[in-house]
Every structure is written in C-alpha cells, then in structure tokens.
Amino acid sequence: MVAMGDPAYAAALKVLSRRDHFAAEVENKLLRKGFDSDAIASALRRCRELDLVNDRRLANRFAEVRSENNGWGPRRISAELRRRGVDREIAEEAARLDAGRLRVALATALRRSEIRAPEGWWRLSERRARMVSSLIARGFEADDAIAAVGRLAASRENSDHATDDQ
Numbered sequence: 001m002v003a004m005g006d007p008a009y010a011a012a013l014k015v016l017s018r019r020d021h022f023a024a025e026v027e028n029k030l031l032r033k034g035f036d037s038d039a040i041a042s043a044l045r046r047c048r049e050l051d052l053v054n055d056r057r058l059a060n061r062f063a064e065v066r067s068e069n070n071g072w073g074p075r076r077i078s079a080e081l082r083r084r085g086v087d088r089e090i091a092e093e094a095a096r097l098d099a100g101r102l103r104v105a106l107a108t109a110l111r112r113s114e115i116r117a118p119e120g121w122w123r124l125s126e127r128r129a130r131m132v133s134s135l136i137a138r139g140f141e142a143d144d145a146i147a148a149v150g151r152l153a154a155s156r157e158n159s160d161h162a163t164d165d166q
Contacts, residue, residue, distance in 0.1 A: 008039035009046055016052050020061075023053050024085020055086050059094035067101050071109030074102075076139025106148045109138045114152075122153035 008030055015021060015029050023044055030040045047053040059081050066072040066080070074095040081091035097105060113134045114121070121127040128149055135145035 006039075006043065006046075008035045008043040011035065012043040012047055013052075016047065020058050021053070022055050022058055022081075022084050022086055023048070026053060028085075056090050056094070059086050059090050063094040063097070064101070067097055067105035068108065071105055071107075071112050071138055073097075073105060073109070073135070073139030073141070073144075075141075079139070102144065106135070106140065106144065109135055109140070110148060110152055122156040128153055 011030055011033055012026055015026055021029075026044060026047065027040055030043065035043075044053060062081060063077045066077055072080075074097055077097075078091045078095035081094060082088060086094075110131070113131050117127060117131065118124075121131070131149045131152075132142070132145045135148065136142055140148075
C-alpha cells in the first residue's frame with residue numbers, strides 16, 4: 001500500500017506498473033512531473049529496496065532480447081544502455097555476449113541483412129563488404145563480422161554448387 005504522504009513514490013509505482021524501467025528513466029519521468037530531486041531520490045531508493053527498479057537485471061534482459069530478436073551486437077547494446085542512463089559498468093557487463101548468444105545475434109543480423117541483398121550476393125566482393133559493414137553498424141566487432149559473412153558466403157556458395165550439380 002502506498003503511503004498517502006509520498007506522491008513521488010506513488011508516481012514511480014504508476015510508471016513501473018506499465019513496464020520495467022531503468023532508474024534513470026524513472027528519474028526523468030518524475031522530473032518531468034515536477035518532483036524535486038530529494039523526493040525522486042527517496043522514491044527510487046524505496047523502489048530499489050523492493051527490487052522494483054533493478055538496472056542490472058533489466059540490462060541483462062535488454063541485451064538478451066536485443067541480441068536474439070534484433071541482431072544487435074555488443075557495442076550497440078552497450079551504447080543503447082548508456083543512452084538510457086545505465087551505469088557504464090552494468091552496460092558493458094550486460095553487453096558481453098557469450099559465444100552462443102553472439103552466434104545467435106550474428107545469425108539474426110545476417111538474416112536481416114540478407115533479405116535486402118541481391119541473389120548471388122556472396123559472389124560480389126562489394127556486396128560481402130556491405131554485409132560486413134552492416135554487421136559493424138549493428139554493433140559487432142569487425143573480426144566477428146568478417147568471419148560470419150565469410151562462413152555464410154561459403155555456405156551459400158556450397159549450396160549453390162550443389163544445386164548446379166543436380
């Protein structure tokens with residue numbers, strides 16, 4: 001039950017009832033509602049104590065969803081978390097993808113890039129370079145992007161030769 005004397009906390013609960021938010025997001029929303037910094041700090045402290053605001057947990061979930069569903073790489077995830085006000089250490093920790101999650105993120109990103117690529121893209125060096133560039137823009141390291149595009153191009157070439165041989 002919300003104490004009647006704590007309107008900032010009540011407003012924070014209302015914000016959090018819609019979806020999880022990072023602490024900085026809750027703070028910004030309360031600032032826009034006109035609450036002073038002391039009231040906001042008190043409301044956020046209470047929300048953290050009740051585990052209603054947990055930047056580390058939310059950052060990890062954010063990284064998981066964005067990597068698997070959107071094909072975002074570590075640098076893009078970290079940058080977006082920082083933009084949302086997450087502490088640098090937490091953002092970087094969440095953005096560190098283990099080998100399995102990195103593989104899934106790259107596969108998702110490659111599927112999205114390949115949709116726009118012309119038939120036989122793997123035979124054209126400028127198209128392979130564009131695919132690598134697309135992965136780098138999605139936040140992957142150049143070495144990972146080059147290797148992933150190389151593997152996909154090789155698999156497409158092998159599949160294409162198999163079709164030609166039949």
